[in-house]
Amino acid sequence: MNIGDVATRTGLPAKTIRYYEEIDLIKPLRDDNGYRVFRAQDLHKLNFLGRARALGFTIEDCRTLLALYEDETRASADVKHVARDHLAQIDAKIADLKAMRDTLGHLIDACAGDDRPDCPILQDLGGKS
Amino acid sequence: MNIGDVATRTGLPAKTIRYYEEIDLIKPLRDDNGYRVFRAQDLHKLNFLGRARALGFTIEDCRTLLALYEDETRASADVKHVARDHLAQIDAKIADLKAMRDTLGHLIDACAGDDRPDCPILQDLGGKS
């Protein structure tokens, strides 16, 4: 199967698939004409990668997870460890964003939003002490 | 005042301050020896930028907000518009992250995390649902 079909089937852009090959996440074969040839296992890996990326795992996490996935002797504890670390990162990001949203929300509520220049948002940013 | 003092006072790394000059957010003077010389207004702008960045505004948003801040004839509606757009982005990101966290949280709960290879996390990523 060629890259275009793989892109359609996995939902990943062809560019992304080439990138994943470049960083050795997948190793498709090559046809005589130089075209990449994807096997079922390549498709499978790409789908795995797409789902892992959709859950926010970094590429390096994906590499680790893929290795664990292919290692029949893995310990699920190792997988869980990677996932929990990532969950902690997500929680931290959510907390940051919530703090921003709260502050910003209050400022927006306090702003008249009319044609006058007075603005609590700018006052706050300017250090309204 | 030199860049080191400004960095201490604003809490911004010197690298960041130089970068802000490079992209024309601030225009400090120069001493005969080539050193940047920061006036009170530069400090003020940098503090403004630091706070706006802490609220997650992009650099381009910061540029807009700074221009509005310095424009006595601004309409607060313009400021509010920028802020509300940004709030929407934050909310979208929070929603994405929450969805990831929920999915990931369930998978983690379902994973034994022991020395056996069976792992719902990998099963899910592998597309066995």
Next chain:
DNA sequence: CCTTGACCTTCCCGTCACTGGAACCCCCAT
């Protein structure tokens, strides 16, 4: 006067995970 060490300068590369685009090759149908 010389040295030391803390500043400051510019410049270039690296980050992360791609994305866009140029220039070119390949294959099939008309």
Next chain:
DNA sequence: ATGGGGGTTCCAGTGACGGGAAGGTCAAGG
């Protein structure tokens, strides 16, 4: 022969800086 829709590589850019090299400047101490 040509046209169009594949494919290929390589280079550059993204956002917002951070690291580090190579070198100029300045104040204090011996």
